[in-house]
Structures are given as structure tokens and as C-alpha cells.
Amino acid sequence: MTDVILETRLLTREFKGFTAVSEVNLQVRRGHIHALIGPNGAGKTTCFNLLTRFLAPTSGQILFNGRDITKLTPVQVARLGIIRSFQISAVFPHLSVLENVRIGLQRRFGSSFQFWRSDRVLKQWDAQAMALLETVDLAALADVKTVDLPYGRKRALEIATTLAMEPELMLLDEPTQGMGHEDVHRVTELIQRVSAGRTILMVEHNMQVVSGICDRISVLQRGALLAEGSYAEVSSDPRVMEAYMGSSDAELQGAHG
Structure with missing residues (x-):
């Protein structure tokens, strides 16, 4: 599948008996803006740390352009074209x-x-x-x-x-966190602009941002992949609403946490 730039197969990370990421099968399509969402503690940042090899998986595989990168170092991963911006401005x-x-x-x-x-x-x-x-x-x-x-x-x-x-693949970790409305709007437009010719995978809490610019969304809950699809599909999924503590669709659209 040449249109899949990044894939994980049964990606798992355990910490002394606690499973932070559990058998996640993720596929990010080339040229897409793909969001990874979920309640606090769902395993999103741990997943990013695994993809960039800042953490080693307990089990499973990570493939980039069809190549197994599971055992590469963070520097080697960056040289291949996977570049991450951090949650705290670096x-x-x-x-x-x-x-x-x-x-x-x-x-x-x-x-x-x-x-x-x-x-x-x-x-x-x-x-x-x-x-x-x-x-x-x-x-x-x-x-x-x-x-x-x-x-x-x-x-x-x-x-x-x-x-x-x-970067061929940009990983953005909560790019609009802590911003006022005007900055959120500006950075959202910027992400859309720079996505031309590259792929973006982002962790984001602001559902208005996600609904506005993302082609595909993966929802994590307790480290496992709960649902995946377009915003319309995941926001109407009863399991996703339940994960966001019984939110209605309208509340989910405005959810920030």
C-alpha cells in the first residue's frame, strides 16, 4: 500500500505492569493531516514517543515508507524524515x-x-x-x-x-495548547498551509481544530485504538462519546480535554 507512509502493527509499551499503549494498529496515509485524539492519559504522547523512538516498544512494529524502523535511534528516524515538534515550545x-x-x-x-x-x-x-x-x-x-x-x-x-x-512526516504535539482564539486560528491556518506536499500526524485536544483540518482521526482510550475514521464518523460513534464522559456530539466538537 504505497499510500500509507506510516504504519504500526500491534504497537505496545508497558511500564512495570501498566500498559500505556496496547496493540495499536495505526495507518497514516501520505498527504493527510491525521489526528490522534483521546481523553487525558489515553497514551497519545507515549505513542508519539514510540514513533520517534524516544521510547522503545515492548512489542510490535513501526514501518515508515514500508521500512521497519522499530529498532532505529531517534537520530536515524529524524534523518529518514520524521520530525517532531514538542508540546512545550522548543x-x-x-x-x-x-x-x-x-x-x-x-x-x-x-x-x-x-x-x-x-x-x-x-x-x-x-x-x-x-x-x-x-x-x-x-x-x-x-x-x-x-x-x-x-x-x-x-x-x-x-x-x-x-x-x-x-520533514516528510511532521509530528505536532498539541500545537494549539494554551492559546487564545486568535492564535489558535492563526496556527490552524498555518498547519493547513504547510501540509501541502507533506504528511502531518498531530496530537490535539481542540476538537474544533481537528474537525476543521484533519482528513482522518484515530481515537485512543487507555492505550488502545478505540475508533478511526473521518471526524463525522468518530464524533457520532457512541464509544467515542462515552470515552469523552458521555459528551454529546456538540460537546465533543468543543472539547478541549
Whole structure:
């Protein structure tokens, strides 16, 4: 199935008798925005940690483009094109917006953290960095110190630094968490824009975001795959409503937790 970019087979992770992820069979289709949702403690972040090999599975397989990556290191997984943005904004606060993206580019070309290099050498990345900043509407803020950015713009910058690594598959961990309505709207539009030509798998609590941009949704409960399908399908599934503590469809659409 060439249209499946990422697949898990009976993926399981146990912690001293507690099963955090239980025999999950996940298929992410190429070019889709795919959401992983579920109540708190459902195993979503553990699943992300397994996919990026920050955690080793107890059993099961992970395949990327048909290749078994279950035993690869996080660095090897990233080099294949699976790049993750973290739940907490992961940028260098005391560097400028441009410098943060430049570091992402340096990492991709294997010259990361060579801060001692001359300005002339480092500036070779500036045109590409500015192009990425244009993509996420941050070009006008290129010289601003990152610590001074509003929270939503920091998340946009994080997406730009993720894009600098040229991901084939982007994993976004709660990209709109802690944002006000305006920032949520801006970041949602941004995710839709950068999804062109790549695949996105995201953990997201905001069901309005999920319903607005996701092609397919997988619902986890207690580490197991409960339901899968379009938003219309999963939001009308009685098991999913029960997982969200008896929510009606309307409440599920607005659920944040």
C-alpha cells in the first residue's frame, strides 16, 4: 500500500505492569493531516514517543515508507524524515527568530551548533531561513529576540524550525495548547498551509481544530485504538462519546480535554 507512509502493527509499551499503549494498529496515509485524539492519559504522547523512538516498544512494529524502523535511534528516524515538534515550545529564547531557523537548517546539513563559524559562513543559510519565515508569516519579525515573541508566534517559529529539517512526516504535539482564539486560528491556518506536499500526524485536544483540518482521526482510550475514521464518523460513534464522559456530539466538537 504505497499510500500509507506510516504504519504500526500491534504497537505496545508497558511500564512495570501498566500498559500505556496496547496493540495499536495505526495507518497514516501520505498527504493527510491525521489526528490522534483521546481523553487525558489515553497514551497519545507515549505513542508519539514510540514513533520517534524516544521510547522503545515492548512489542510490535513501526514501518515508515514500508521500512521497519522499530529498532532505529531517534537520530536515524529524524534523518529518514520524521520530525517532531514538542508540546512545550522548543526554541532558543535568547537568539533571534532568524537565528533559530538558521540552526534548524544547519542541523539538516550536518553543521549544527558550529556557532564559532564566521558570520559570512553562517549567512549562507539566511535566504532559506527568510523563505521559511515567509511561509509562517514571521519574516517581519526576523530580528526579534525569540523571548519577546507572543506565545502563538513562538509556536509558529517552532513549526518553521521543524520545516527547516525538510520533514516528510511532521509530528505536532498539541500545537494549539494554551492559546487564545486568535492564535489558535492563526496556527490552524498555518498547519493547513504547510501540509501541502507533506504528511502531518498531530496530537490535539481542540476538537474544533481537528474537525476543521484533519482528513482522518484515530481515537485512543487507555492505550488502545478505540475508533478511526473521518471526524463525522468518530464524533457520532457512541464509544467515542462515552470515552469523552458521555459528551454529546456538540460537546465533543468543543472539547478541549
